Amino acid sequence: MTTTVGRYIGQSVKRREDPRLLTGHGRYVDDVQVPGTLHLAFVRSNVARGTITKLDVSAARDLPGVEAVYTGADLNPDIKQMWATMTGPPIEMGGQTAYPPVSLLAPGDVRYVGDPIAVIIATSRYIAEDAADLVEVEIEAKQAVLGLREAMANPELVHLETESNVSVAMPMPEIPEIEALFASAPHVITRTFRGARATNVPMEPRGLTVHYDRYRGEMEIRAATQSVHEIKAFAARLTGLGESHVRVVADDVGGGFGQKMMVLREEAAVIAAAFKLGTAPVKWIEDRRENLMASNQARSEEGTLTFAVDDDGHILAVKCDFIEEIGAYPPSAGATAMLAIGVFTGPYKIPVLIPGCAAVYTNTVGKSAYRGPWALETFFREQMMDHVAHELGMDPIELRRVNLIGPGDLPYTTATQMVLDHITPTETLDQAVDMIGVTAFRAEQVDAKAHGRLLGLGVAGYVEPSAIAFGVLNSDPAVLTMDASGKVQIRLGTGSHGHSIETTIAQIVATHLGCDIDDVAVIQGDTATSPLGPGTGGSRTAVIAGGAAQTASLILRDKLLTIAAHFLEANPDDLEINNSVVSVKGTPQAAVPFAQLAMTAHMAPDMLPAGMGPGLEVVTRYQPPTPFTWSNATHACIVEVDRETGMVDIKRYVVSEDCGQMINPMVVEGQIAGGVAQGIGGVLFEEMPYDDAGNPLATTFLDYLIPSAPEIPDFEYGHIESMSGALGGYKGMGEGGAIASPPALANAINDALAQIGVPPLTVFPFGPSQIVAAITAAHV
Amino acid sequence: MSDTISDVTVSLTVNGRRHTVTCEPRKLLTDVLRDDLLLTGTHVGCEHGACGACTVLLDGAAVRSCLLFAAQLDGATLTTVEGMANADGSLNDVQQAMQDNHGLQCGFCTPGVVVSLTAYLRDHPDPTDDEIRIALSGNLCRCTGYQGIVNAARQAAVNPRAKGVAR
Numbered sequence: 039m040t041t042t043v044g045r046y047i048g049q050s051v052k053r054r055e056d057p058r059l060l061t062g063h064g065r066y067v068d069d070v071q072v073p074g075t076l077h078l079a080f081v082r083s084n085v086a087r088g089t090i091t092k093l094d095v096s097a098a099r100d101l102p103g104v105e106a107v108y109t110g111a112d113l114n115p116d117i118k119q120m121w122a123t124m125t126g127p128p129i130e131m132g133g134q135t136a137y138p139p140v141s142l143l144a145p146g147d148v149r150y151v152g153d154p155i156a157v158i159i160a161t162s163r164y165i166a167e168d169a170a171d172l173v174e175v176e177i178e179a180k181q182a183v184l185g186l187r188e189a190m191a192n193p194e195l196v197h198l199e200t201e202s203n204v205s206v207a208m209p210m211p212e213i214p215e216i217e218a219l220f221a222s223a224p225h226v227i228t229r230t231f232r233g234a235r236a237t238n239v240p241m242e243p244r245g246l247t248v249h250y251d252r253y254r255g256e257m258e259i260r261a262a263t264q265s266v267h268e269i270k271a272f273a274a275r276l277t278g279l280g281e282s283h284v285r286v287v288a289d290d291v292g293g294g295f296g297q298k299m300m301v302l303r304e305e306a307a308v309i310a311a312a313f314k315l316g317t318a319p320v321k322w323i324e325d326r327r328e329n330l331m332a333s334n335q336a337r338s339e340e341g342t343l344t345f346a347v348d349d350d351g352h353i354l355a356v357k358c359d360f361i362e363e364i365g366a367y368p369p370s371a372g373a374t375a376m377l378a379i380g381v382f383t384g385p386y387k388i389p390v391l392i393p394g395c396a397a398v399y400t401n402t403v404g405k406s407a408y409r410g411p412w413a414l415e416t417f418f419r420e421q422m423m424d425h426v427a428h429e430l431g432m433d434p435i436e437l438r439r440v441n442l443i444g445p446g447d448l449p450y451t452t453a454t455q456m457v458l459d460h461i462t463p464t465e466t467l468d469q470a471v472d473m474i475g476v477t478a479f480r481a482e483q484v485d486a487k488a489h490g491r492l493l494g495l496g497v498a499g500y501v502e503p504s505a506i507a508f509g510v511l512n513s514d515p516a517v518l519t520m521d522a523s524g525k526v527q528i529r530l531g532t533g534s535h536g537h538s539i540e541t542t543i544a545q546i547v548a549t550h551l552g553c554d555i556d557d558v559a560v561i562q563g564d565t566a567t568s569p570l571g572p573g574t575g576g577s578r579t580a581v582i583a584g585g586a587a588q589t590a591s592l593i594l595r596d597k598l599l600t601i602a603a604h605f606l607e608a609n610p611d612d613l614e615i616n617n618s619v620v621s622v623k624g625t626p627q628a629a630v631p632f633a634q635l636a637m638t639a640h641m642a643p644d645m646l647p648a649g650m651g652p653g654l655e656v657v658t659r660y661q662p663p664t665p666f667t668w669s670n671a672t673h674a675c676i677v678e679v680d681r682e683t684g685m686v687d688i689k690r691y692v693v694s695e696d697c698g699q700m701i702n703p704m705v706v707e708g709q710i711a712g713g714v715a716q717g718i719g720g721v722l723f724e725e726m727p728y729d730d731a732g733n734p735l736a737t738t739f740l741d742y743l744i745p746s747a748p749e750i751p752d753f754e755y756g757h758i759e760s761m762s763g764a765l766g767g768y769k770g771m772g773e774g775g776a777i778a779s780p781p782a783l784a785n786a787i788n789d790a791l792a793q794i795g796v797p798p799l800t801v802f803p804f805g806p807s808q809i810v811a812a813i814t815a816a817h818v
Numbered sequence: 819m820s821d822t823i824s825d826v827t828v829s830l831t832v833n834g835r836r837h838t839v840t841c842e843p844r845k846l847l848t849d850v851l852r853d854d855l856l857l858t859g860t861h862v863g864c865e866h867g868a869c870g871a872c873t874v875l876l877d878g879a880a881v882r883s884c885l886l887f888a889a890q891l892d893g894a895t896l897t898t899v900e901g902m903a904n905a906d907g908s909l910n911d912v913q914q915a916m917q918d919n920h921g922l923q924c925g926f927c928t929p930g931v932v933v934s935l936t937a938y939l940r941d942h943p944d945p946t947d948d949e950i951r952i953a954l955s956g957n958l959c960r961c962t963g964y965q966g967i968v969n970a971a972r973q974a975a976v977n978p979r980a981k982g983v984a985r
Binding site: 050052053055056057059060061062063064066068069071164239240241242243290291292293295323325326535536537538704705707708711712713714715716738739740744745746747748750752753775 | 857859902913918
């Protein structure tokens, strides 16, 4: 059997999503306007921690246009179950995941600024917000529980229902042999690093419309989500409805970056409120202030790393101790650091790893996934590599080379028993170093210093555990149907929110089936038509949904070839497919088009080969051969730091990455670019600070600064395409840009500052004020 | 309060069509475009004039529709993203360049980018790279890292001097 691989796969096919989105004809959640829809607004706490002493909603209820007002006393008792499919049932139900105490609206006390206290449902959002202003709330404020180590030790509790502010902890073990190893190591270096609390900031905030019709007993939800099936299952558990009585639709979704993967507390409250109302559609569209104040956040993490190293720079053993702030109501209260520990060794041969971690509740908004939820391991490890190199007097790139997992080491079993294979850390490092021109740069750096300018170079690498394929995430489905005209529709369980899936999946199907790409329709985002899958996140779709699409295409292709062989009285092995026509190799006139085969299969099944059933439909799933499909990259950048203003100018930014077989290089580079820009933001600009009373201080785009065009340089890309072990050779790459960019940029800034004797910064963000302060402190 | 101030009636010409809208004086132009005229291509990203997703042309000038009340605009001529394509419905130069250069991913900021860039390049046919980036500084995008948008602007600029700049 011949194949036509390469006709579309590997090509920068222009996106079929674009014409509608470029002309204002996208269909985002707020664009669908059903007559009779009611609008919901939240009444939120302006106090981080305290007891509600008065809650009077009567004036709000009396406002014309208000249909309903619900408080915690109304909605909380209705909760049947409240847990996420991805993290599984709570411990008390036999699961393994810690969850915060269950509530939809404040249960008599408030636990962060923004904590929803009541919901107003009215005929317009304007009236709903008017009514929200009429709700009388009095709160007896208490001192907020804040900080990481401070909250761990604080006897005051975020949750009255828990015994401690520590949700999950894994204390670092003390092992005498390991202690002896550290005691005898030539060099032992310890550093503590901090991330800056950040938030995803999809340009479309969260939002959903929920219509529960109590007379039909059915719920319809339209949502901005990465996973329609997650919302369906969550809503069913929350309300007690059968899953088959809940339908969830998502058309275009304006970004997510993890924030729309789980059902967060507000979305759950809207579902419960609409269920209680039982009549009209209820729409809640989050505004930006709500998004910045009360959509879940991430990256408030601290890591203390201790590296034992020999004189040649070989890493002998590492201790890593992580603390992460999970706020008050994260969608689950587990420790993301567990996964970070699992992949901490990254691209290096680190024979011994002694980990510890703790997840800590505070009176702030909850933590949830943000592009590379485990990325603290790379943020901290890659900064640490530069600190270690500095201590040893080694070049940071050389220190990396000494420890990298090379081609001859694969498959490599890490200290945490992960089996790394099909990765290319040495190749991407070589390519990145070559592209950025390290030797020439070092000369330029010296010259610039002589002229009073501070240039710096930073490098960082990572290995990404893409396409998680175990537990509920084990596989992705595909349903591929050829209609009687010979064209196909593929239905997936994915949830595109900017990922070009309509284009890239069509590339896979058209390539493997042998048809024109315009003959492939891609359907996703509706639980009534999309097969059950976990949605799009965790860099899984290219690998797992792509594998499912490829599997389905090859099965359908085989069936078409079998029918064609019957018609042409030929051996299937002697046939080829070009442009939806099956022909005998070397005899192009002996041919039959897909349309004729499909017409037969659907309308004249008696003419099919004996024993073959009618129709042309493939229902399949793909589970990759390994629990992770590893991808890797090396980032390198050059910055100039203004010693007077502390401003950082990124002069060049290079990414050498290996995502295996690229389906669409243009899309690959787009994913990298977006991730790198987010990473740059996380180092230079973005921070969600809280004051001592627990007030969030960045609730507009004038305070929470995501990068704009002038702050982002042109990126340069290098591609190493080594095939993964998964079908098609694909590797996930949706998160890597955001994972490696923070340490690469941090290392470059510290390299620049080191020239004037400024000790390296270790606490993000590295904004102008922090840089000026460090320069000033070093020169007092 | 909504029932104490009487509604106002305004006439707007949007994408070449005359509309008469009766609404509360406090109603944002964005909401009138989206809710009353069903032109949902104009997106609401921040409602405080920072993100640029709601950008429309007001008498030819790019403005934030979330910072205007419809009541201010009686008699105004507006163009939204729905009015940006060529007369035959094909993508205009900026829209085509955005597709060619992968200038959009999720597409939510895109209407504002298209409107802003179309207006900017009309008035500045030969921008430098720095000028392009500054012109885009009022349009926040979280997906693309601005790579494709800047490249699209380079492609769509009229003066060849600005085209083909190495990435």
